[in-house]
Structures are given as C-alpha cells and as structure tokens.
Amino acid sequence: KNQVEQSPQSLIILEGKNCTLQCNYTVSPFSNLRWYKQDTGRGPVSLTIMTFSENTKSNGRYTATLDADTKQSSLHITASQLSDSASYICVVSAPYSGGGADGLTFGKGTHLIIQP
Amino acid sequence: GAVVSQHPSRVICKSGTSVKIECRSLDFQATTMFWYRQFPKQSLMLMATSNEGSKATYEQGVEKDKFLINHASLTLSTLTVTSAHPEDSSFYICSARDPWGPYNEQFFGPGTRLTVL
Numbered sequence: 001k002n003q004v005e006q007s008p009q010s011l012i013i014l015e016g017k018n019c020t021l022q023c024n025y026t027v028s029p030f031s032n033l034r035w036y037k038q039d040t041g042r043g044p045v046s047l048t049i050m051t052f053s054e055n056t057k058s059n060g061r062y063t064a065t066l067d068a069d070t071k072q073s074s075l076h077i078t079a080s081q082l083s084d085s086a087s088y089i090c091v092v093s094a095p096y097s098g099g100g101a102d103g104l105t106f107g108k109g110t111h112l113i114i115q116p
Numbered sequence: 117g118a119v120v121s122q123h124p125s126r127v128i129c130k131s132g133t134s135v136k137i138e139c140r141s142l143d144f145q146a147t148t149m150f151w152y153r154q155f156p157k158q159s160l161m162l163m164a165t166s167n168e169g170s171k172a173t174y175e176q177g178v179e180k181d182k183f184l185i186n187h188a189s190l191t192l193s194t195l196t197v198t199s200a201h202p203e204d205s206s207f208y209i210c211s212a213r214d215p216w217g218p219y220n221e222q223f224f225g226p227g228t229r230l231t232v233l
Contacts, residue, residue, distance in 0.1 A: 032219055043122075043209050043224035044160070051219075089159065102150065102213060102222060108159045 002027040004092050004107035012113045017080055021110045023073040023090030031093040031103065035064050035075045038087045038109070047075070047088075077112075085114045118144045120212045122225035129200055130233055137195045137228045139210030145190035146212035150222060151183070154207045166193040200232040 004025045013019050025033070032051045036044035048057045048064040050073070057064050061078045077084055087109040094103035119142040129135050139149055147168045152160040164185050165173040172185035182204075184196040193212075197204055207229055211222040 034221075036224075041207070041227065041229065043120075043211075043227045045224070046221070049219050049221065102148070102165070102220075104162075104222070106159045111157070 002092070002094070002105045004090055004105050006088075006090050006107040006110050008110060009108070010111040010113070012115060013080055015080060015082055015114050015116050018076065018078050019080060019112070020077075021075045021088050021090075021112070023075070023092075023107055025071050025073070025090070025092045025105070025107075027071075027092040027094055027105050029094055030068065030071075031095045033064075033066055033073050034091040034093065035062070035073075036089040036091060038089055040086070044089055080114045082114050082116060085112060087111050118142075118212070118214050118217070118221075118223045120210065120223045120225040122210055122228050124228060125226060126229045126231075128231045128233065131201050132199055135197045135200055135230060137197075137208055137210075137230075139193045139195070139212065139225050141191045141212040141214075141223070144212070144214050144216070146193075147190060147215060148213045149187060149193040150211045150213070151185060151193075151195050152209045152211065154209060154227075160209060163195075197230065200230070202232045205230055205232045 007022045034049045035047045038044040050066045063076045066073045089109040090107040121140045123138045149166040151163045163178045166185045166187040168187045174180045187193040209227045211224045213222050
C-alpha cells in the first residue's frame with residue numbers, strides 16, 4: 001500500500017531559527033514529490049516539486065531534498081519567520097494513469113508553529 | 117503559478133438544505149478537477165475526480181447522490197452537498213490539474229468552510 005509518513009507531527013521553534021521536516025514514502029512507481037504549505041483555513045500552496053533525478057530544490061528560504069533510493073525527503077526552513085507557521089504537507093505522485101486520485105498520496109502534514 | 121478560486125469561502129446553512137460550492141480555474145483550462153474534504157488537523161481526503169463532460173468518479177465510501185458534482189466547462193466544477201447534515205460540516209478544497217504544465221500539477225483552491233447547523 002502506498003504511504004507517506006511525515007515527522008514530526010508538530011514542531012515549535014523560535015523565530016529566526018532553522019528547522020527540518022521529514023517525509024518518508026513507500027509509493028512505487030514514483031513520479032515526483034511535492035511539498036505544500038497550508039495556512040490555517042486555506043488551501044495548500046506548492047513550495048517545491050522534485051522528480052526522480054533531482055536531489056535538491058530551493059524556493060527562497062525553503063530547501064527540499066530528495067533521496068529516491070531511500071525514499072526520503074526533507075524540507076529545510078532557514079531563518080524562520082512568524083508567517084512560516086502553517087502545516088507542511090508532503091505529497092508523492094505516481095505516474096498519472098488516468099484513474100482517480102491522480103496518483104497522489106498525501107502525508108498527514110507537520111504542524112509548525114513559530115514563536116516570537 | 118496557475119490560480120484556482122472557490123466560492124463561497126465560508127457558508128453556514130441549516131440542516132436539510134443544499135449547498136453549492138464552485139471551483140474555477142482562472143488562467144488555464146482544466147479537463148480534470150478534484151474535490152477534497154479536510155477535517156481539523158487531518159490531511160486532505162479525496163472525495164471525487166471531476167471530468168469535464170462526463171460523470172465524476174467517486175472514491176469508496178463517498179455517496180454520489182449526496183455529493184453531486186458537475187463539470188460543465190473546462191474552467192468550472194461545482195460540488196453540491198444535498199440535504200446537508202451537521203456531520204457534513206468540514207473544509208472542502210478543490211484542485212484543478214494543468215495538463216500543459218511540466219509536472220501535470222494540481223493547483224488547489226483556497227477552500228470552503230461549510231458549517232451545517
């Protein structure tokens with residue numbers, strides 16, 4: 001069964017500090033891995049998308065890594081800001097086969113709180 | 117990136133009434149849209165896949181007669197919650213897939229908070 005596990009479930013850090021969120025998956029075959037930021041009461045917004053051949057991708061203060069051999073990904077946030085408080089969701093995509101779900105498997109997310 | 121809108125953003129209704137939620141892709145045409153449901157502190161759960169010009173595909177356990185989906189154009193899908201009850205209260209999120217993008221990516225709407233009294 002395809003699964004995406006994220007850790008930690010929740011995290012509290014002080015403003016200005018760095019943090020790293022983890023994502024392990026068992027999805028196979030693999031097409032790409034996505035990290036989304038979801039603010040409370042809002043829809044998810046894409047941060048990065050990585051394919052099999054990409055090891056690292058950055059988007060501002062967000063840097064995602066992917067190890068397709070060990071099926072692990074991380075999202076590193078540098079110099080955290082209060083606005084980074086949100087849920088971060090890891091989503092792994094299998095090749096689109098035309099069926100329902102579009103081949104996406106969602107993690108449960110890491111709830112991040114940045115304290116001043 | 118591509119933009120997806122939802123309307124309304126928030127709705128409160130009485131038990132037994134029907135509620136319609138609209139999902140629009142603003143700057144691209146989406147042959148496929150998706151409807152998700154999210155409970156507090158839970159991940160998104162796919163309810164159905166909406167295909168333009170054809171019937172929606174529902175996930176197991178989702179009542180098709182209760183959650184009516186219409187995808188009448190390449191930029192609009194609607195979800196109607198019929199005879200809503202308090203247990204239908206949830207956060208409903210739609211997404212639209214951009215078939216021309218490099219990753220076949222889904223873009224999510226801002227969500228609709230439904231509260232049934």
